[in-house]
Amino acid sequence: MLDHGAPPQSPTPPPSPTSGTGARLMRRKPVERLVAEGGQGEGGKLRRSLGLWQLTMISIGATLGTGIFVVLGEAVPDAGPAVTLAFVIAGLTALFSALSYAELAGTIPVSGSSYSYAYATMGELIAWVCGWCLVLEYGVSVAAVAVGWGEYLNELLDGALGVTIPDALSAPPGDGGVFNLPALIVVLLAMVFLLGGARESARANTIMVIVKIAALLLFCTIGVQGFRSGNYENFMPLGMAGVSAAGATLFFSYIGFDAASTAGEEARDAQRDLPRAIMLSLVIVTALYVLVAAVAVGARPWQKFDGSEAALAGIMKDVTGGSFWGTVLAAGAVIAIASVVLTVLYGQTRILFAMSRDGLVPKVFSRVHPRTGTPRANTLIVSLFCGVLAAAVPLGRLADATSIGTLFAFALVNVAVVVLRRTRPEMPRTFRVPLSPVLPALGFAFCVWMMGSLDAVTWGVFGVWMAVGLVFYFLYGYRRSRLATPEK
Numbered sequence: 001m002l003d004h005g006a007p008p009q010s011p012t013p014p015p016s017p018t019s020g021t022g023a024r025l026m027r028r029k030p031v032e033r034l035v036a037e038g039g040q041g042e043g044g045k046l047r048r049s050l051g052l053w054q055l056t057m058i059s060i061g062a063t064l065g066t067g068i069f070v071v072l073g074e075a076v077p078d079a080g081p082a083v084t085l086a087f088v089i090a091g092l093t094a095l096f097s098a099l100s101y102a103e104l105a106g107t108i109p110v111s112g113s114s115y116s117y118a119y120a121t122m123g124e125l126i127a128w129v130c131g132w133c134l135v136l137e138y139g140v141s142v143a144a145v146a147v148g149w150g151e152y153l154n155e156l157l158d159g160a161l162g163v164t165i166p167d168a169l170s171a172p173p174g175d176g177g178v179f180n181l182p183a184l185i186v187v188l189l190a191m192v193f194l195l196g197g198a199r200e201s202a203r204a205n206t207i208m209v210i211v212k213i214a215a216l217l218l219f220c221t222i223g224v225q226g227f228r229s230g231n232y233e234n235f236m237p238l239g240m241a242g243v244s245a246a247g248a249t250l251f252f253s254y255i256g257f258d259a260a261s262t263a264g265e266e267a268r269d270a271q272r273d274l275p276r277a278i279m280l281s282l283v284i285v286t287a288l289y290v291l292v293a294a295v296a297v298g299a300r301p302w303q304k305f306d307g308s309e310a311a312l313a314g315i316m317k318d319v320t321g322g323s324f325w326g327t328v329l330a331a332g333a334v335i336a337i338a339s340v341v342l343t344v345l346y347g348q349t350r351i352l353f354a355m356s357r358d359g360l361v362p363k364v365f366s367r368v369h370p371r372t373g374t375p376r377a378n379t380l381i382v383s384l385f386c387g388v389l390a391a392a393v394p395l396g397r398l399a400d401a402t403s404i405g406t407l408f409a410f411a412l413v414n415v416a417v418v419v420l421r422r423t424r425p426e427m428p429r430t431f432r433v434p435l436s437p438v439l440p441a442l443g444f445a446f447c448v449w450m451m452g453s454l455d456a457v458t459w460g461v462f463g464v465w466m467a468v469g470l471v472f473y474f475l476y477g478y479r480r481s482r483l484a485t486p487e488k
Helices: 021-025 031-036 052-063 066-107 114-121 124-161 181-195 198-226 239-263 270-299 311-320 324-357 376-392 395-423 438-452 456-480
Strands: none
Touching: 021 124, 031 114, 052 198, 052 239, 052 270, 052 324, 066 114, 066 124, 066 239, 066 270, 066 311, 066 324, 066 395, 066 438, 114 124, 114 324, 114 395, 124 181, 124 311, 124 324, 124 376, 124 395, 124 456, 181 198, 181 324, 181 376, 198 270, 198 311, 198 324, 239 270, 239 324, 239 395, 239 438, 270 311, 311 324, 324 376, 395 438, 395 456
């Protein structure tokens, strides 16, 4: 709920004690300091140029696309026709966390997203763990999405020109290829847009979002003509366990809604617009996901979803008996998935920008180019890393690894909103989570439940990732943190 009558903010509280290892690990960064440093980087400042419309489009751009264009083909074999229920469950999980994000984004409008929220409420070590999860969430998500882009690019080339990129150059090792060149290309194209500036990138993203919504509505219009009610007769063939497993995978499709919160230092009125953008985008995306999934399963028996990463284009071909509309949809998907790559890559660079400003990662990530007002070196490094990752790692494992990192970060956000309510009740809040702490507790519980649905291999990857992150923190961030060395 919007809150227009909050009392004035109190003076900055004293900083957390920094003597002793335990105290240093728990040191918190005051909210006032987080906000005061907003936009400031090494050698320049980020530019405030984004309004509600652009922020909502960033959130939709980062969310809408991959789950329905790519991951749907992997989720249906797990859940059967109940994949629609899996989308609803994943959407509810996202909704509870989105409410917490909306409150914290309006209270702490900075680029660090849940990393900064954890820093203000639970201390530096938890903030680092959260930030490290966000690196997994955003960076690996870019790579996973880029892999799916190549699938639809081949669909488009096949339908339009009758040619395709050879498997050796359009799939990663382990999926029948040697190097996924299209995945690398789409990441590099997104990098070019981001180097031009936040406003220019937002403008390009808005155009792409409109195109992909139109493409999905076109699919529903044509796909419903092939709808067969018999495809829903055995609604839950693999039981609730299958629905839960599919929901955990499909949660990957919802991670983008928090991308708006990474734009907190480039929004013109962040405290007002960020909560609205987060909630509005989630409602739009969930409605489209459920609608498209329902039509897709109605038009094709669930047993025929064989893990194809371009399932919707195939359904269009089946329904119409020709390739024209499938080719049109593939063109829309190419644009849609490029939008996801652009906005999620944007979020990753801003997370690292905030962590670098706090001293927890190298300063190169917070350098701002004076002409464009963008973290240029940051963008180049992250783009090249994600592009190579996309070209070399199969999609399925990337999607699951992203989901577990996202769920962990979202769980911490639900805790953070309750902690800040108790420790700083007097702070102005432009949005308040209703029924707190009940809804944040439900959000936390849903995240933990969905994490438990992921397989042991994914947990193993996550454990290794966390171990590497803790080693980096204690070797670098622990000593270089600006809270430990404020003079730097």
